[in-house]
Amino acid sequence: MGSVRVTVDAEGRLVLPEEIRQSLGIVGGGTLDLRVTGDELRAVSWEARLKRVRELIPAWKPGDPLMSEELIADRRAEARRDLEEYERDIARRGKAP
Structure with missing residues (x-):
């Protein structure tokens, strides 16, 4: 998926386009972990973060x-x-x- 331009309103809110929400598995709302690295914002869904942790721990x-x-x-x-x-x-x- 390429980059997508979104608008941030005066209160700091932005709307994630549907295709991004779907690719992150965010359905009906959700939680994101945000991290600023340099001048970039990275968003990772809570489910993706949990999946990575579970992959590190053997079942x-x-x-x-x-x-x-x-x-x-x-x-x-x-x-x-x-x-x-x-x-x-x-x-x-x-x-x-």
């Missing part, structure tokens, strides 16, 4: 390990190592705390 499938469970297992293993090290240190000293 979880039943049977896949949960990251939270992996983290908990790592922390428990670390705690066991710390305890074993503490107990070895106490045994070396020959006394209980």
Whole structure:
């Protein structure tokens, strides 16, 4: 799609032409993220932004390990190592705390 010229009214409002709204997936209103870069205005629909984020995160499938469970297992293993090290240190000293 090429560029389209729109008019900004005195209150700063502009109307997006229908073909632009359709190409961005904006139906019956919608939300846009606006960013100014240099002297350009970039508009990205909320749905497009969400789609990009979802593409970055792999989909979880039943049977896949949960990251939270992996983290908990790592922390428990670390705690066991710390305890074993503490107990070895106490045994070396020959006394209980």
